Amino acid sequence: MTAETFSHELLKAVVALFIIVDPLGNVPIFITLTEKMDVAERKKTFRVAILVAFVLLMVFTVIGQQLLNIFGISLHSFMIAGGILLLVLAIKILVFGGWEEKVISPESVGAVPIACPLLVGPGAITTTIVIIQTAGIIVTLVAVLVISLIVWVVLNFIDPIYNFLGRTGSAVVARVMAIFIAAIAIGFIMQGLQVYFLQS
Numbered sequence: 001m002t003a004e005t006f007s008h009e010l011l012k013a014v015v016a017l018f019i020i021v022d023p024l025g026n027v028p029i030f031i032t033l034t035e036k037m038d039v040a041e042r043k044k045t046f047r048v049a050i051l052v053a054f055v056l057l058m059v060f061t062v063i064g065q066q067l068l069n070i071f072g073i074s075l076h077s078f079m080i081a082g083g084i085l086l087l088v089l090a091i092k093i094l095v096f097g098g099w100e101e102k103v104i105s106p107e108s109v110g111a112v113p114i115a116c117p118l119l120v121g122p123g124a125i126t127t128t129i130v131i132i133q134t135a136g137i138i139v140t141l142v143a144v145l146v147i148s149l150i151v152w153v154v155l156n157f158i159d160p161i162y163n164f165l166g167r168t169g170s171a172v173v174a175r176v177m178a179i180f181i182a183a184i185a186i187g188f189i190m191q192g193l194q195v196y197f198l199q200s
Contacts, residue, residue: 001136009135013143016131019181020086020123021053021147023154025093025174027162029118030155033109046155048110053119054148057128061140064129075133076192082126083188089123090182094175119151123181126188 001009034042060067068078132140154161165173 006139009139010142010146013131013135013139014146016127016184017124017143017147018150019177019184020127021119021151022174022177022181023119023151024161024165025170025177026118027154027158027165028167028170028174030114030158031162033114045110045114046158049114049119050148050152050155052111052115053151054144056116056120057124057144057148058141060125060128061132061137061144064125064132068129075130076195078126078192079130079188080192082122082130083185083192085122086126086181086185086188089121090178090185093178093181123185127184130188 030046034045037045065075068075128140128144131143162170
């Protein structure tokens with residue numbers, strides 16, 4: 001892979017993961033989930049979220065394909081299933097503006113629901129496995145590192161970002177990102193179906 005090809009594939013991978021992980025679109029949800037915490041608790045919660053999200057993405061980058069092989073699932077079947085899940089997620093965000101998770105205890109907020117499923121859900125897992133198949137493990141690992149850094153920046157500067165965007169701006173960003181998620185979902189479904197039609 002040439003440097004130009006690597007850069008192109010890396011840019012595509014980062015953009016796709018950024019849209020799916022959607023740290024900016026999730027800002028209003030993060031604020032709501034942590035609004036009753038003091039500054040120290042919020043920082044601790046976000047540190048846990050960043051670490052758990054990073055570990056999850058790395059795990060699926062390294063052994064995602066092996067998991068598919070264990071269960072006898074083809075990549076194209078996974079693309080179709082993941083695409084459908086992404087499409088449902090996008091529609092839910094567009095219609096309801098987000099989704100609600102019942103929080104059992106404040107200590108668990110960082111891991112669930114912020115890290116999973118808000119940051120690393122079915123869409124991010126699907127996208128990571130697809131990227132590693134189409135662009136390779138090096139591109140995927142670097143993309144995960146870049147996205148993790150972006151998430152760290154967003155969560156550490158969440159109050160200024162929310163104040164800048166405002167409630168209306170945050171809602172607009174979330175819905176615009178949902179449209180991109182829907183487009184990626186359709187692309188996954190079409191690619192998966194195309195293979196089945198060619199094989200039949």
